[in-house]
Amino acid sequence: MTLSILYRGDLSSCNYDCPYCPFAKRKDSNATLTTDAQQVTRFVDYIKQHPHIQFKVFFTPWGEGLIRHYYQQAMVALSHCDHVEKVAIQTNLSCRLHWLQKANKEKIALWSTYHPGQVSREAFLDKCRQLDELGVSYSVGIVGFKETIAEIETMRTLLPPEKYVWVNALKKQADYYNEEERQRLIAVDPYVPYNMVHHESKGKACRTGDTVISVDGHGNIYRCHFIKEKLGNLYQHELTTLLQPRLCTNNTCGCHIGYVHMNDLGLYEVYKGKELERIVS
Ligand code: SF4
């Protein structure tokens, strides 16, 4: 059995200023960053000390982690653990990339989001080219605001054809997209219809709490990022005693990092082991 852990520590800050984001240009205090670094170190040590479990690790920070040296170090260290199958992180790709040279490229992957307005198209593409030269796997994704669709299409044409580009759909407002906009987004990302709805999930089987868990900086374990019922603590309890197949207790699930684990959707067959970093190959 492989256990996927979605890790989110105390960090909640970012160097970008996306107008819709609560972490935009938010700064953490030195004390918070010190605590976050200690938490990440403790988590990495835990993984290293449990070689009898196969892990996939996915850092999903509030804000941007990879501009912090300690996230880079954690990724590199985990990529070299025999019992870690994959280490991935959500990032805006603004950091320098030389540190990746030290990583095991077979195991490291980046969920990279392009934020038009925060970085030039050319600068982002240059980072993608660097990742290609380094041999590092990554996905490219963009938030699907209506006014961004043309830019999304342009980015699609400029990236290698085999590179999957995902779109995060806006769905707070019903019928946000007209049919033409919907089709244009599907032409870029054939799987965006999965992201255009809040999946009815209550009472349905979901791998979270069984082969996927969410862990915070204190080691508290939740089944996923969206259900705040604590299952235990990584540093206090025997992990295997906490895990079991479960049904979802939320009404709906609308984020890739959640619904991708719903059994009924069959998305593990689409992503073929790359569901965390959201790569279709
Ligand atoms: S890059 Fe991500 S975390 Fe940073 S401000 Fe933009 S949306 Fe928020």
Ligand code: SF4
């Ligand atoms: S379906 Fe979504 S909300 Fe429900 S348990 Fe799974 S990840 Fe959590």
